[in-house]
Amino acid sequence: MTPFSFTRATDPDEALRLFEGNASYLGGGTNLVDLMRETIARPERLVDVTALSDTIEETADGGLLIGAAVRNTALAEHLGVRTRYPVLARAILAGASAQIRNMATVGGNLLQRTRCLYFYDHAGSRCNKRAPGSGCDAVHGFNRNHAILGASPLCVATHPSDMCVALAALDATVHLTGAGGARTLPFTALHRLPGEHPEIDTVLEPGELITAIELPPLPFAANSTYRKVRDRASYAFALVSVAAALEIEGGQIRDVRIALGGVAHKPWRATTAEAALRGGPATEAAFRDAAITELADAKPLSDNGFKVELVTRTLAAVLSELAGAAA
Amino acid sequence: MTVIINGSSATLPGDPRVSLLDFLREHLHLSGTKKGCDQGACGACTVLVDGERILSCLALAVQFDGRQVTTIEGLSDDAGLHPLQQAFIEHDGFQCGYCTPGQICSAIGMAAEAKRGLPSHVSADLTAEVTLTREEMQERMSGNLCRCGAHNGIIDAIRETVVAGMAA
Incomplete structure (x- = not known):
C-alpha cells in the first residue's frame, strides 16, 4: 500500500x-x-467520513433522507x-456478505469501482479505466460478466452495486456538497457511461462529497422487489438483476419503475420498457415485449449474449410476481 | 488513540496502512484471527466490533478508535470454551480449522442480527420475526468459506448452540 495520511472529519465542512x-x-x-492494497488506488490522503450523518429521517413530503454514513x-x-x-x-440484502454490509456505507456503495477482472489485474492486463489510453483487454477477452448496454469500445465494464439498481428505480436524489456549495442530482445522473473517459465513473467534481440520499414518497413502491441472478446462490456479483415496482388498477398497469443491474457501466433505468408498459395490460407477454424493446440496442460481446434473454426472462418473472401480489 | 481488544486497552498503530487484522496478529500477537484471502472474499478474518461482525482485513485499524473488538481469544475464559466452540468440536465443524475462528465470530454476530429481526436475502417476509432455518443460516453465513467442506457440521453446531440460545 502506498503511504498516505489519515484524518477524520466530524462534519461535511471539515471533510471538504x-x-x-x-x-x-x-x-x-x-x-x-x-x-x-492492490495499488490500483493510490491516494496520498484519506479523509474518514464515517462520523458524518448516519441517520435515516422522514422528509416533510413523506420520503426518507438517508445519511451517507x-x-x-x-x-x-x-x-x-x-x-x-x-x-x-x-x-442490499442480495449484495456482498453480512460482514461487508455491516461495514459498508451508503455513500461508499455509490462510489465503488467495477469488479472487472482486467481492471483488477494491474500486473498483466490493459485497462482504460485503470490506466487511461492503455487499451481494454475485456472487449475481446473473457467478457461473460460485462456490459450489453451503453458500453464504448474503450470500456465494457459493469457497475457492481445492487443497492444502486434499487435507487435508480426509486427516483432517488443524491445530496452533495463541494467547493461550489451544496447541490442535488437525480440518482440516475450520478453515474456516467464510459464514452471516451471510462476512468471517470461519476459526474462528481473533485472533492465533492455525497452527504445523503433522498427517497421520494412513492406509495406503490410498497409493491416492489429485487431479483438477482448469479453463478452461486449467495455472495456473488450479479450476472443480471432487476429492480421493479408495479402499480396495477383494473388489470392495467397504472405505473411502473424498472432498473437493471449487471448490464451497463451504470445502474440502467429502463425508461423505454416503463413507457411501453404504462397504461397497458399486466400480462407476461407484455412484460417480455417491454424487456425486448428496452434491449433493442443491446450489443452483446463474445461471451455475454445470454444476458439479453436472461434480462428478458428475469424482468418478466419479476413483474409477473409483482402483478400477482397486486392482484 | 486506543481500542479495546477483548476487554484490554491497546494503542492503535501510528501507520494508517495497518489493517485491523495485521494489528491483531502482528502487533498484539493475537493470532487466532486468520488471514485467508486478505481481500474480503473468505471471512476467515471475521471479528466482532461492538458486537457486529466485520472483516478485519478490509478495516484500517486507525478507524477503530474507542471501539470494542472481540476476537476468538475473547470468547473463552478460564472456565472453558465458549459453547459454540465446544459444539464445533462435537459436530466436526472443521477439518483444518483455519476458517473456524471467523466462522465462530460470524455466527455470534449472526445470532444477534437474527434476534433483533434483521431479514436476509432468503426471508420471504421482510418484517416477520426471524426463524433461523437451515436455509436462513446458510444464507447468513455465506460470507464464511470453508475449503474443507465442513459447512454441514458448522451449521449443525450453530443450530444446536445459537438457535437454542435464542429460543431460551
Missing part, C-alpha cells in the same frame, strides 16, 4: 477542508482498502425501508 490534492474520502473501506445493514433493517421500499432492502 481536509480533502486536498490526491485525496479520497473513506467510508467502510470494503472496496477502497482493497484497491489501495448509514451502514448498508442499517438501511436494509430500517422498518420504513422494509415496508415502503422493499426493493431497496432486498437489493
